[in-house]
Amino acid sequence: MTQAEIKLCSLLLQEHFGEIVEKIGVHLIRTGGQPLRVIAHDTGTSLDQVKKALCVLIQHNLVIHQVHKRGVVEYEAQCSRVLRMLRYPRYIYTAKTLYSDTGELIVEELLLNGKMTMSAVVKKVADRLTETMEDGKTMDYAEVSNTFVRLVDTHFVQRCPLVPATENSDTGPPPPAPTLVINEKDMYLVPKLSLIGKGKRRRSSDEDATGEPKAKRPKQTTDNKEPIPDDGIYWQANLDRFHQHFRDQAIVSAVANRMDQTSSEIVRTMLRMSEVTTPSGAPFTQPLSSNEIFRSLPVGYNISKQVLDQYLTLLADDPLEFVGKSGDSGGGMYVINLHKALGSLATATLESVVQERFGSRCARIFRLVLQKKHLEQKQVEDFAMIPAKEAKDMLYKMLSENFISLQEIPKTPDHAPSRTFYLYTVSILSAARMLLHRCYKSVANLIERRQFETKENKRLLEKSQRVEAIIASMQATGAEEAQLQEIEEMITAPERQQLETLKRNVNKLDACEIQVDETIFLLESYIESTMKRQ
C-alpha cells in the first residue's frame, strides 16, 4: 500500500467512523494481519476501544478475521475496500436511476450498515419512505420486498458469507472465531419470507416532552418475540456488479461520442445481453450473433436488419476496436473487447491530462509517441513539426513527470552511451499507475482542504445552526414576521457573505472529489484488467 493510499484511507475512516476506528484501521492497513493484543499494544489504545473499533470495521466488510494455528485470531484490513467508501454516493445514485427511490434507499441502508438481514432492510426502508409520503399513505412491505428481490436477481445485492452450521457440537469447545463460507450457488438465493406490513410513520405527537411514549414503544417491539425468519442471512451490496455497470456506461458513452446514438444503443444492447453470462474479469464478452442482437434491440428502435449489419461492420472496423468480429455464423458473431475498451479509455484519460497540464502541443507529441511506439529525439521533432528547442523542452517536462519514458537500445555489447539509441516511449500501464497515485494524492488533498475550511469557520457555522434552530422553533410555535426578522439579523451581512463563500468552496471541493473518483475508477479498472491477463 502506497503512502498516498494509506493517507487517503486514514482520512476516509476518520470522516466516517471517528478517530479511534481510524487509528486501528490505519495500523492494520500498514502492518497487515495482527491479533487483538498486538494491535492494542502497538497503537496504545485500550483493549475495549480496539474491540469496539474491530466490531465496526468487520461489520462494514473492511476487516476480515481468520483463525490461525493455536487458536490465535488475526485481523486483516482490506485497503481497496476502504477506498471504495469514496464511491458510495455514485452507487446510491446508480441504484436510484435503475430502481427509483426504493432501490436507492435499499442500497443506502446496506452501505451505511455494512450488512443487514432482508427483513431489517425492508422494514427500515418502508419506514423511511412512509415518512416522505403524504399524510395517510404508507409504504407496503411487499413493494419494498419486490424491489429487493429485483436487486438480488440482477446481482446488485448479494449474500454475505455464512456461519457454517455446526452439526456435531461435541468436538470440544467452539472455535474462537467462525470461519465464514459462501457457496457460489447460494449467493443470490432469496429466502422465502412473507413480510407483511406497512411502514410506520413517526407521528409528531409521539415526540412530546414526556419520554414515556417513546419508552413504551421499544418495549412493545421486543414483546413480539417471534423468531426472525431469516435470522443469520445477511446481505451486502455487490460492489463488483456496480463497477461492471459503470464500465458499461463508460463504454457506451465513449461509443456515442465517437460515432452516433444508434451505434451506442447497439453496444448497450450487446452489453446488456452479456451481463450475466460474462464473468467480471473477462477480456471480452461472449460472442453474440447478429440475429440475436437484432431480436434484443429495444422496442422503440426500428432499424432494419441490413442497417444493423452495416453498423456492426462499422463498429468492428473502427481502429479503437471496441467491437470485434469473431466469426460468420448466425449472420456474424460479434464480441465486445472489454480489455481493449478499458485500455482506450485509460489512454484517453492520459491524453486529456497531458493536454490540460502541458498544453496542446505537448499533447500532440504525446499522441505521436503513443502511436509510433518508439521515437528518437530527432524523429519527434520531424513528425510533430515543432521546432527542436521547444520539442526538447516539452519532452523533458513530460519525462520528468513520468508520462514518457526512455528506452535504451545498445548498438554494441558494452552499452557504451555514445553508441546507444535512446528512444522515447509511452508505457500505458506505468503511466496509468503513476496517474492513479497522483489521483489518490489529489483526493487526500481535497479532503484535507475541505476539513481545514470547515474548521476555520467552525464558530460561524455553529452560530448559524443555532440561529436556524431558533427560527425553526419559533416558526413552529407561530411567531411574527418582525421577530423572525430580528433573529435573522443576528447573523450580520459580512458573516452571511462568509458563510456563502464557505458553502461554495465546500461544494466545489466535494464535486472535485467526485470527479477525481471517476478517473480513479477508470484507471483502476484498466490496471486490474491488465493484471488479470498476465
Add this chain to the structure above:
Amino acid sequence: MASRGGGRGCGRGQLTFNVEAVGIGKGDALPPPTLQPSPLFPPLEFRPVPLPSGEEGEYVLALKQELRGAMRQLPYFIRPAVPKRDVERYSDKYQMSGPIDNAIDWNPDWRRLPRELKIRVRKLQKERTTIILPKRPLKTTEDKEETIQKLETLEKKEEEVTSEEDEEKEEEEEKEEEEEEEYDEEEHEEETDYIMSYFDNGEDFGGDSDDNMDEAIY
C-alpha cells in the same frame, strides 16, 4: 576511467554518453542547477477545466454531503471518551455520556464475530454500588433498603457480637446477588423490635421550628 582524464579542459563537464544523442547540441547552455526543492504551490500555467454541473452532479453532491452527516449520527461512529475535566463535578454522576462500560450501542450478530471481541457488561448489582444511575423513582425502595441496612449495621457495631455481624454481611451479600427485597426486609425487621424508619434520634428537633411560625415554641 580513460575518458574522464581525456575530457578535462573542455568548457562543460563531460558526461559518460554522447550528449548529442539526447539533443543537447554543442555550445548550448544547460539550464542552471536546481539548488532547492520545487515550490509547494507552483504557479499554474493552464487553468483547470470547469467541473461538470447539471442535475446529476448536484444530486450526487447533495447525496455525498448527506451521507457524511448521516454517518456521524450512526452508532458506528465511535467518539473518543470525553476527557475528564479538572474538577470532578456533582453532575457527572447523573450524566451518562456513553454506553455502559464502553460496550457498543448496536447489536452485531455475535455468532459471526470472534468471541474475543465481545465486551462483557458488568452485572447490574455492582453498578448500583458504584454508579448511581439517574433512575431515581425506581430506586427509592432499594435506597430505603440500603439506608435501613446501613443504619442497622451502624447500630449493631456498638453492641456487637461477631456472629451477628457476619450474619448481616452475609445477608447483605445475598441480598445484592439475589435481590429478594421483601424477604430480607422482613427478616431484618424481625431482629429488632422497632421499625427502623420510624426512628428519630432527636437531631432534627431544633430545625422543625422554622416551618410554622404560628405555633409558639415551648
